Amino acid sequence: MNDLGALGFSEEQADLMEAASRFCREKSPMEKVRKLIETEEGYDASVWNEIADLGWLGIAIPEDYDGVGLSIAEVAPVMEAMGRSMLATPFFSTTLAAQALLAGGTEAQKKALLPEIVGGVPATLALAEANGEWDLTKIEARATADGDTLRLNGAKRFVADAAAARYVIASVIAENAPALVIIDAKEIPESALRRETIIDETKRACELTLDGVIVPKAALFDPAKSREAFERIDLVANLLASAEMAGACAACIDYTIEYLTTRKQFGRTIGSYQALKHPTVDAYVEYEQARSHVYAAAHSFSDQGAGEIAVRMAKAQSLKALSYAADRSIQFHGGFGFTYDCDAQLYRRRAAFHASQFGDETWQRQRLAELLF
Amino acid sequence: MTDAHQKELAEFAADADAWFAANTPRDPGFMLPLTFMEVGTDQQFEFLRDWQRKVWEAGYLGAAWPEDYGGGGLRQDFQDAATAAMKKHDAPIMLNAIGLNWTGPLLLDMGTEEDRKKYIKGILSAEDIWCQGFSEPENGSDLGNAQLKAERDGDEYVLNGSKTWTTQGNYAKYMILLARTDPDAPNKYAGLSFFLAPMTVPGVETQPIRKLTGEFGFTQTFFTDARIPVSCLMGEEGQGWLVAMRTLEYERGARKGQAGGYVMTSFDAFQIVDLAKRAMRAGAPAIDDPVMCDRLVEFVIEAQGLKLNNERGRFAPLNQDRPMGLPLSNKLAWTEFVRRLNEFAMTLTGAAGGYYVGDENAFDDGLWTRGYLNAFSATIGGGTSQIQRNIVAEHVLGLPKK
Secondary structure, eight states: OOOOOOOOOOHHHHHHHHHHHHHHHHHOOHHHHHHHHTSSSOSOHHHHHHHHHHTGGGTTSOGGGTSOOOOGGGHHHHHHHHHHTTOOSTHHHHHHHHHHHHHHOOHHHHHHHHHHHHTTOOEEEEOBOTTOOOSTTOOOOEEEEETTEEEEEOEEEEEETTTTOSEEEEEEEETTEEEEEEEEGGGSOGGGEEEOOOSOTTSOEEEEEOTTOEEEGGGBOOGGGHHHHHHHHHHHHHHHHHHHHHHHHHHHHHHHHHHHTTOEETTEEGGGSHHHHHHHHHHHHHHHHHHHHHHHHHHHTTSTTHHHHHHHHHHHHHHHHHHHHHHHHHHHTHHHHTSTTSTHHHHHHHHHHHHHSSOOHHHHHHHHHHHHO | OOHHHHHHHHHHHHHHHHHHHHHOOOOOSSOOOSBGGGOOSHHHHHHHHHHHHHHHHHTOSSTTSOGGGTSOOOOHHHHHHHHHHHHHTTOOOOSOHHIIIIIHHHHHHHOOHHHHHHHHHHHHHTSSOEEEEOOBTTBSSOGGGOOOEEEEETTEEEEEEEEEEEETTTTOSEEEEEEESOTTSSSTTTTEEEEEEESOSTTEEEEEEOOTTSOOOEEEEEEEEEEEEGGGEESSTTOHHHHHHHHHHHHTTSSOOOOSSOSBOOOOHHHHHHHHHHOEETTEEGGGSHHHHHHHHHHHHHHHHHHHHHHHTTOGGGGOSSTTHHHHHHHHHHHHHHHHHHHHHHHHTGGGGGOOTTOTTSGGGGHHHHHHHHHHHHHHTTSOHHHHHHHHHHHTSOOOOO
16 A cells, blocks of 8 residues: 555644744734735735744755755744735745755755845746646746856746745756756846736736846756756645645634624524534534645655655645635625625635646646556 | 563564454455444354454453453553554454443443443453443434433332434343433433443333345334333433533544444545456446546545544644544544445446345445445434534534524
8 A cells, every 4th residue: 555644743843833823923914914915025024034034944954054954844834824824925935946956956056045045035936837737847948058158038927926036946948858047036137027917916926038038057957956856846835835725724714713603694693504504614624634634744745755645635635625615715704705805715816826836636636646546 | 652661562563463363254254244333133243242252352452441340451552553453454343332432431431340340341252232322213413302211219210212223232231321310400401311221121122223225233222111220320310411422522532441443444545446446437447537536536635634633633733723623523524534435436336336235246245335325324323414513613613503
């Protein structure tokens, strides 16, 4: 039988969970989330600096590069807490870029960039394209050698936090093989970035035109580690997305319950109606499984085979749980649920966005079928 | 855990593994019940009774119960190791479910020394079969409304009324019984009392109930002026509801202390994967059908999620939000999962799903079709899924009752 991963929970995870929960509750009340949606940047730079000062950007970075030297398993509770409070910062994209660097960057690149990232310099990945591929190695963008430089062309979509990022790591085909290349944001003309209107309004993403961007040859990741880097990006992204959604799901259920226990119709608190009660319980049951899957995925992340299975299960289950909980939350809020002011839509949009990135439920299940049977 | 303890445990586990490898009975030539609620023939009953006794005598049942009462006097992880060995070798179920999982833990928790000495050994050896008398024909989910009368008459209580869905009622020597001792109590719960009632006194009759599968396993039990001694009372008169609720916590796994082993064959989602590879749909293995394959993965994810939920209990920081959430939703989540999984298994077998137990062409002897029908025993029994949702909604999520 396949090893599907197991559950574990370390003291470090527990400490970070507590600290992050407290921090996020304080820094990201819903009024603040709403306010940030209206801003161009989408996040509060002072909160971002505090996150850097707390060392959370270095949790899964080795001490050699100024990190804390723990693993991605310890990032999961932080991401979960951020998801629960809908705290918007470039944390997801920057953590993901750092993990990509760790897995596939050259020693020189890691030495140069990782300490900066740990210190609070935002970075991101540019992977998706018009073809809608979730297989990260199916790339149209090209890097063509030109003396000591590489001439890039193509276009990237859903480049998370691109406007904030100091470094953008883009996937390209170089010498007929999938590769990753670091672009200093200074090399990206303003006209190359178009802010995208995405379904999750708490997040920021851009379309990035690579045509005309030139980078030094030394900006290429280590070609020998390319495959490893793409695999790691896929799994880290899906783990972080799962954790963020599990957190959001807990908040969404709390939010629904708050309404069900206060709103009255026909002389009764609406939460007493079984037609609303029972689906709320069903949402809760799905949520608890999602959370268990997330912590199993975090714990088993580095296990060959089991790690990938656990992560894909976590992504599928957290998508299912959050989509359902938020869908019912909109419905159970009645007329208010149909308004922009009701937070249920924020949760539903978040699930829809995560479904669009790094593979939806069906995609994860298809990969699981290959891994399991 | 000390090294010495760890070593002792490892040795015990290895012995258990070897014992079950050598002693687990293979195909007895008739279909064995998959759960304690499916014991429909004397042949099945005798077989399982012998098996439980054998396991207990070997020291792999009740290993963590006190030695004074017939247990092994070991720590719980020893029994867990024995149970794991049982599972690994796919051993038949333990028969005396109500005794092992409900009465026993209850006696160890709040029983008198005399009662423990009197009952526990017989529970472990399967000499004394126990049944449960909670549900009544007119009061299924509304357990608190139980109407079976127990009237005090000197040193005895006189029982009149009937109980239904009595598992193994026709074999049981004792019943844990919820009865109404005070019809005029201020509320329906306060009028209830809990008894360890003998089934062997005059005035107790059982009538087998034929299930939707066509088989047997339950009875309706009639009490007509049946007299039981006052000493059968568990707790005080009027405390019946509290004792019954505590008992249900054992059933739902929310409270520990059970004798060990298992009384239901647990489902491993990979059995269904295996089935999907063997079963033919429209001329090809079911697993080659992409729609079936996708649904199969969904079931594997769910099975794993529920398994992980159980593991999560060990990590306190992961259970802080709603501490009773997982224990109280466990029954609902598992039983509904098993029902849907069985239903899916039945559809996997395609055209062969039209056969039923008894036909020589039935796939896996009709195990899956029958399993689906039997799965309702768990989504209805012990509080229907609908009532379970009310419990979770009210006690975990804090939604209002009215």
